[in-house]
Amino acid sequence: MTEQKYSSLRLVTGAYHMPRSLLEFRHAMPTVTLVPHPVFPGHVKQDRWWTWPGTANLLVGEYVKYLFAWSRLKIAGLFGNVGQAIEGKAKARA
DSSP states (O other), rough: OTTTOOEEEEEETTTTTHHHHHHHHHOOTTTEEEEEEOOOTSSSHHHHHHHHHHHHHHHHHHHHHHHHHHHHHHHHHTTTHHHHHHHHHHHHHH
């Protein structure tokens, strides 16, 4: 994005996947304007999703992944470069 001098990105993914995608992309590219473009796959039942086992599993699983991603980014923010320093030491040993 930086090399090509782009300042915005249209993010196209399933509506159920959009919150985590935005979280990850905003973390990776904080200066880029993200334009979400959610799509609604036909196999994902929007109405009464909890009555459809496949859709319920998909949405609950995506929510759990969102929580883990959010937690990972918050913890990384608390410890700053500690993780990078540890990673750098591991690479130096290899």
